Amino acid sequence: MDNSRKRGVHRLFLTLRRTVEILVFMDSNGLSTHLNVETLHGSLTDPAISSMNLLNELIDEYPVAISMAAGRPYEEFFDIRLIHTYLDAYCDHLRRDRKMDEAVVTRTLFQYGTTKGVIADLIAKNLAEDENIDAAPESVVVTVGAQEAMFLVLRTLRAGERDVLLAPAPTYVGLTGAALLTDTPVWPVRSNENGIDPDDLVLQLKRADEQGKRVRACYVTPNFANPTGTSMDLPSRHRLLDVAESNGILLLEDNAYGLFGSERLPSLKSLDRSGSVVYLGSFAKTGMPGARVGFAVADQRMADGGLFADQLSKLKGMLTVNTSPIAQAVIAGKLLLNDFSLTKANAREIAIYQRNLRLTLDALERGLGSCEGVSWNTPTGGFFVTVTVPFVVDDELLETAAREHGVLFTPMHHFYGGKGGFHQLRLSISLLTPELIEEGVARLAALIKPRLP
Amino acid sequence: MDNSRKRGVHRLFLTLRRTVEILVFMDSNGLSTHLNVETLHGSLTDPAISSMNLLNELIDEYPVAISMAAGRPYEEFFDIRLIHTYLDAYCDHLRRDRKMDEAVVTRTLFQYGTTKGVIADLIAKNLAEDENIDAAPESVVVTVGAQEAMFLVLRTLRAGERDVLLAPAPTYVGLTGAALLTDTPVWPVRSNENGIDPDDLVLQLKRADEQGKRVRACYVTPNFANPTGTSMDLPSRHRLLDVAESNGILLLEDNAYGLFGSERLPSLKSLDRSGSVVYLGSFAKTGMPGARVGFAVADQRMADGGLFADQLSKLKGMLTVNTSPIAQAVIAGKLLLNDFSLTKANAREIAIYQRNLRLTLDALERGLGSCEGVSWNTPTGGFFVTVTVPFVVDDELLETAAREHGVLFTPMHHFYGGKGGFHQLRLSISLLTPELIEEGVARLAALIKPRLP
Numbered sequence: 001m002d003n004s005r006k007r008g009v010h011r012l013f014l015t016l017r018r019t020v021e022i023l024v025f026m027d028s029n030g031l032s033t034h035l036n037v038e039t040l041h042g043s044l045t046d047p048a049i050s051s052m053n054l055l056n057e058l059i060d061e062y063p064v065a066i067s068m069a070a071g072r073p074y075e076e077f078f079d080i081r082l083i084h085t086y087l088d089a090y091c092d093h094l095r096r097d098r099k100m101d102e103a104v105v106t107r108t109l110f111q112y113g114t115t116k117g118v119i120a121d122l123i124a125k126n127l128a129e130d131e132n133i134d135a136a137p138e139s140v141v142v143t144v145g146a147q148e149a150m151f152l153v154l155r156t157l158r159a160g161e162r163d164v165l166l167a168p169a170p171t172y173v174g175l176t177g178a179a180l181l182t183d184t185p186v187w188p189v190r191s192n193e194n195g196i197d198p199d200d201l202v203l204q205l206k207r208a209d210e211q212g213k214r215v216r217a218c219y220v221t222p223n224f225a226n227p228t229g230t231s232m233d234l235p236s237r238h239r240l241l242d243v244a245e246s247n248g249i250l251l252l253e254d255n256a257y258g259l260f261g262s263e264r265l266p267s268l269k270s271l272d273r274s275g276s277v278v279y280l281g282s283f284a285k286t287g288m289p290g291a292r293v294g295f296a297v298a299d300q301r302m303a304d305g306g307l308f309a310d311q312l313s314k315l316k317g318m319l320t321v322n323t324s325p326i327a328q329a330v331i332a333g334k335l336l337l338n339d340f341s342l343t344k345a346n347a348r349e350i351a352i353y354q355r356n357l358r359l360t361l362d363a364l365e366r367g368l369g370s371c372e373g374v375s376w377n378t379p380t381g382g383f384f385v386t387v388t389v390p391f392v393v394d395d396e397l398l399e400t401a402a403r404e405h406g407v408l409f410t411p412m413h414h415f416y417g418g419k420g421g422f423h424q425l426r427l428s429i430s431l432l433t434p435e436l437i438e439e440g441v442a443r444l445a446a447l448i449k450p451r452l453p
Numbered sequence: 454m455d456n457s458r459k460r461g462v463h464r465l466f467l468t469l470r471r472t473v474e475i476l477v478f479m480d481s482n483g484l485s486t487h488l489n490v491e492t493l494h495g496s497l498t499d500p501a502i503s504s505m506n507l508l509n510e511l512i513d514e515y516p517v518a519i520s521m522a523a524g525r526p527y528e529e530f531f532d533i534r535l536i537h538t539y540l541d542a543y544c545d546h547l548r549r550d551r552k553m554d555e556a557v558v559t560r561t562l563f564q565y566g567t568t569k570g571v572i573a574d575l576i577a578k579n580l581a582e583d584e585n586i587d588a589a590p591e592s593v594v595v596t597v598g599a600q601e602a603m604f605l606v607l608r609t610l611r612a613g614e615r616d617v618l619l620a621p622a623p624t625y626v627g628l629t630g631a632a633l634l635t636d637t638p639v640w641p642v643r644s645n646e647n648g649i650d651p652d653d654l655v656l657q658l659k660r661a662d663e664q665g666k667r668v669r670a671c672y673v674t675p676n677f678a679n680p681t682g683t684s685m686d687l688p689s690r691h692r693l694l695d696v697a698e699s700n701g702i703l704l705l706e707d708n709a710y711g712l713f714g715s716e717r718l719p720s721l722k723s724l725d726r727s728g729s730v731v732y733l734g735s736f737a738k739t740g741m742p743g744a745r746v747g748f749a750v751a752d753q754r755m756a757d758g759g760l761f762a763d764q765l766s767k768l769k770g771m772l773t774v775n776t777s778p779i780a781q782a783v784i785a786g787k788l789l790l791n792d793f794s795l796t797k798a799n800a801r802e803i804a805i806y807q808r809n810l811r812l813t814l815d816a817l818e819r820g821l822g823s824c825e826g827v828s829w830n831t832p833t834g835g836f837f838v839t840v841t842v843p844f845v846v847d848d849e850l851l852e853t854a855a856r857e858h859g860v861l862f863t864p865m866h867h868f869y870g871g872k873g874g875f876h877q878l879r880l881s882i883s884l885l886t887p888e889l890i891e892e893g894v895a896r897l898a899a900l901i902k903p904r905l906p
Binding site: 035036037039040041042043044049053072073075078079080083084087091102103105106107109110111112113144145147148151155156157158159174177178180181284288289290291292293300301302303304308311314315317318319320321322323324325326327330 | 488489490492493494495496497502506525526528531532533536537540544555556558559560562563564565566597598600601604608609610611612627630631633634737741742743744745746753754755756757761764767768770771772773774775776777778779780783
């Protein structure tokens with residue numbers, strides 16, 4: 001064919017393809033109301049996300065079942081008046097400590113605010129008080145929950161096809177989600193009763209090298225991880241920092257549950273001497289979920305000066321512009337009224353989570369202690385317990401549990417992206433009363449026992 | 454070389470590359486505190502974003518200059534007590550109209566909420582009242598400002614390398630930002646005094662087809678666009694809808710300034726009969742910037758049932774989980790206390806913006822009316838006026854204006870991603886008093902006149 005002929009055929013092909021696409025887009029009335037999910041971003045059809053959606057639908061279907069599934073904070077101390085009290089406390093702080101006149105106070109809450117947030121200094125005080133972390137306020141980016149912080153860090157680090165993220169398996173679904181949104185492959189690192197395994201991390205780094213991949217970071221939850229409930233001991237924390245430093249990778253430390261333990265080990269960030277750790281902070285469990293305020297501490301220096309936090313902030317400006325200063329003010333007020341200590345602010349909640357954990361472990365022992373093949377871990381804090389059973393735990397079993405036994409849990413495979421964990425389930429203890437724990441575990445035992453070999 | 458030899462050389466190469474990367478990562482003390490922006494996501498070094506950052510720094514440097522640069526809403530009617538009033542109004546609504554008991558009201562504001570938001574029904578009432586848009590509440594996704602809605606729509610639509618977005622040139626920088634975060638190429642469509650040109654849109658669609666690209670959507674601001682201030686007339690709106698429908702592309706309608714005009718033309722969404730329009734809603738100018746609440750109306754049916762809104766919501770769950778219900782409550786309270794009419798709620802502000810626009814146009818006429826080569830458009834609403842001059846308007850000129858004349862504006866090239874608009878500047882009128890307008894335009898004239906040929 002000559003060139004003009006070739007072009008003609010090519011145009012015809014393009015026109016045909018376009019026509020097919022338009023037909024797919026339109027419905028039989030010629031209305032272009034149909035979109036096909038197959039033509040949308042791959043994250044929407046990823047098994048990890050669709051399975052999570054199915055799970056939520058299933059849980060919604062059985063609202064009267066005892067829910068040992070939801071990882072939400074305890075609600076009995078919620079009081080609507082506290083929102084007003086916290087807002088007032090922050091405004092008073094601006095007037096008294098920051099010497100703002102009324103117009104500036106009002107503008108701070110009403111108007112667009114600075115992208116990095118308006119309460120970084122108060123968050124830094126909280127980190128010093130509760131976590132022994134020395135964070136310069138300019139290294140703090142206030143975000144719409146820790147979830148936005150995760151997205152920003154992954155979006156910043158994923159520059160090209162070579163870039164991968166390491167994370168323990170099983171892992172928090174929010175991390176999986178942020179990775180999907182940024183097209184970041186997540187390579188699993190083995191996780192055991194002591195949390196992420198630094199030796200396997202070394203192996204995975206080597207494997208990535210051999211495959212020409214660039215590992216940008218490793219996500220880790222050293223304290224009472226979601227979903228397993230496990231924590232890392234102190235030597236493992238030091239070893240993990242050593243591995244990160246000597247391999248030039250960042251550690252993304254998620255510490256949403258660190259406060260809720262009987263004994264507290266130092267966070268990675270408080271031990272970090274080499275700028276290896278980006279700290280992902282959440283106020284959802286310790287402040288107020290409805291404020292949707294979290295943050296990142298990113299004090300890494302950029303080669304051209306400035307901080308990694310400023311790079312995150314640049315992307316935040318394109319994503320959410322800034323975190324609502326009203327929402328920030330609510331969290332700030334809570335910090336101000338509790339001498340910057342969320343440990344102090346949550347004294348009652350911590351006691352309840354500790355009690356619920358103990359009651360759950362006791363009830364498991366009474367209900368399932370004699371059953372061969374059934375075991376569970378014994379976290380010393382946090383919201384979660386992992387139960388292992390000698391049969392398959394899938395969403396079908398969950399539906400049976402809900403329908404026939406009136407109890408809900410989370411099949412662990414959801415935290416493996418559907419690629420493992422089929423003999424485990426996650427129990428959440430944060431929202432329950434002693435009576436509900438007793439009854440919930442009894443119902444769970446009634447589900448499990450007939451299925452034992 | 455035999456195979457094992459080859460593998461050895463390959464490993465050596467990988468080890469060397471890794472070593473170089475680690476050295477780049479570490480500073481001379483062996484501390485891994487240096488990150489290089491060249492190794493991060495490309496958006497961070499995109500000229501559009503770095504120029505916007507430079508612009509903001511420049512503006513911050515001259516806080517006493519008269520700012521005709523900031524697109525922020527008028528502040529004089531802000532009152533901190535309104536936050537409490539609005540929160541109370543929403544809680545009363547939940548008790549009275551939704552029959553919630555106190556525990557459920559409290560949980561609605563304090564706890565994690567549904568991803569799509571808790572005030573979709575009230576937003577639907579507002580859209581019916583102010584925009585004559587008939588939106589089913591389930592088609593509304595409440596977002597962290599319209600910015601998050603833009604990101605979610607682009608992230609959903611950008612499935613692969615072929616997918617491109619069309620947008621008028623010049624365009625809102627937030628759109629450019631959301632496109633950068635999703636690696637979406639933005640193809641410019643010609644824009645004139647009547648807004649985006651539907652004929653050029655047809656040409657661009659043809660061009661995209663020929664290049665094997667898939668145009669997913671066209672972004673458009675039919676009312677008082679940022680940055681130009683221009684609006685589309687009614688025939689162009691109908692023509693644009695026809696083009697979108699017959700080509701099976703979505704229109705992303707941004708209507709942040711629609712309320713602020715002397716005459717109101719129907720929004721694209723209110724004219725949409727084919728499900729071609731995704732409406733991007735902002736409460737930043739009409740509600741309260743500090744709430745950071747916006748929304749998308751995405752009532753397109755998916756081929757497998759469900760709504761496009763549900764796809765956006767899935768991604769939102771991985772990005773920000775949900776929009777703060779406290780922030781949503783503030784906006785809801787304002788809607789409830791104003792019979793769902795933001796036109797009514799903003800009566801005083803609308804009068805001020807209209808006055809400021811008239812005063813600005815009058816002052817331009819007086820100060821620059823006789824100058825050859827100097828012209829400006831005459832928007833009938835919104836926040837912005839475009840001034841055209843016969844010399845180059847770059848950031849250097851802005852700095853001169855700030856330093857020597859004490860006046861700030863926005864060089865238009867920032868809205869072309871630095872690829873055009875070098876003879877125009879954007880004036881913003883929203884934050885000014887009559888005195889500041891008079892003086893600001895006089896200072897602008899003093900900058901411009903000596904530079905005329």
